[in-house]
Amino acid sequence: DIVMSQSPLSLPVTPGEPASISCRSSQSLLYSNGYNYFDWYLQKPGQPPQLLIYLGSNRASGVPDRFSGSGSGTEFTLEISRVEAEDVGVYYCMQALQTPITFGQGTRLEIK
Amino acid sequence: EVQLVESGGGLVQPGGSLKLSCAASGFNFSGSAMHWVRLASGKGLEWVGRIRSKANSYATGYAASVEGRFTISRDDSKNMFYLQMNSLKIEDTAVYFCTNLHPSWGQGILVTVSS
Numbered sequence: 188d189i190v191m192s193q194s195p196l197s198l199p200v201t202p203g204e205p206a207s208i209s210c211r212s213s214q215s216l217l218y219s220n221g222y223n224y225f226d227w228y229l230q231k232p233g234q235p236p237q238l239l240i241y242l243g244s245n246r247a248s249g250v251p252d253r254f255s256g257s258g259s260g261t262e263f264t265l266e267i268s269r270v271e272a273e274d275v276g277v278y279y280c281m282q283a284l285q286t287p288i289t290f291g292q293g294t295r296l297e298i299k
Numbered sequence: 300e301v302q303l304v305e306s307g308g309g310l311v312q313p314g315g316s317l318k319l320s321c322a323a324s325g326f327n328f329s330g331s332a333m334h335w336v337r338l339a340s341g342k343g344l345e346w347v348g349r350i351r352s353k354a355n356s357y358a359t360g361y362a363a364s365v366e367g368r369f370t371i372s373r374d375d376s377k378n379m380f381y382l383q384m385n386s387l388k389i390e391d392t393a394v395y396f397c398t399n400l401h402p403s404w405g406q407g408i409l410v411t412v413s414s
Contacts, residue, residue, distance in 0.1 A: 188363075226400070226401075228344075230338075230344070234406075235396055235398075235404035235405060235406055235407055236336075236344065236396070236398075236404055237402075237404075238400075238401060238402035241401055241402070247402050248402070277343075279343065279344050281344075283400065286346075286349065286360035287346055287360065287361075287362050287363065288334070288346040288349070288400075289346065290343055290344045290345070290346065291343070292343050293343040293344070
């Protein structure tokens with residue numbers, strides 16, 4: 188199974204400041220078609236997960252442009268340029284290259 | 300508008316069975332792989348399993364933790380998707396989400412396994 192490792196697991200941020208979450212996979216997620224089968228999700232309290240970034244760096248529809256994803260292979264990063272109060276929740280990375288699909292442990296973002 | 304609505308959750312005793320349903324609308328359901336993902340209290344997201352489309356022979360895949368106990372099926376004529384859960388364990392207690400992953404998720408339904 189592909190193991191996904193996130194850091195940090197807890198992220199206190201002051202509103203207006205940037206934030207960054209890293210995710211490392213135990214195997215390359217870069218497929219022969221040139222796509223990384225890697226996504227970022229945000230789960231806000233009491234809500235289902237919301238897709239933020241797909242295929243490594245593509246922002247999902249309706250996601251604010253302060254969110255960006257980068258990386259390839261085994262190293263990926265989610266960046267929030269200016270954190271807002273509504274960004275609190277748990278952020279998960281996920282690989283969809285092969286089953287079983289696996290998630291990172293989750294990073295809890297909180298507002299200072 | 301894309302909608303995924305789960306039903307069938309509830310309280311069941313250890314060793315019992317439960318069948319979750321997911322009603323889908325607003326997207327090409329028959330052409331989509333569909334997944335179940337769960338979230339247990341105090342834990343992270345866990346993929347449960349998926350079923351691919353008819354074009355991909357309705358292939359199924361499961362997490363090791365549920366393999367042999369859970370069965371995923373679909374009825375494309377009704378835009379419905381199912382999770383049959385047998386031999387339930389206390390550790391199966393979670394909110395279960397149906398999803399096509401990109402990008403739609405149901406609101407989730409609670410399954411509690413307890414005596």
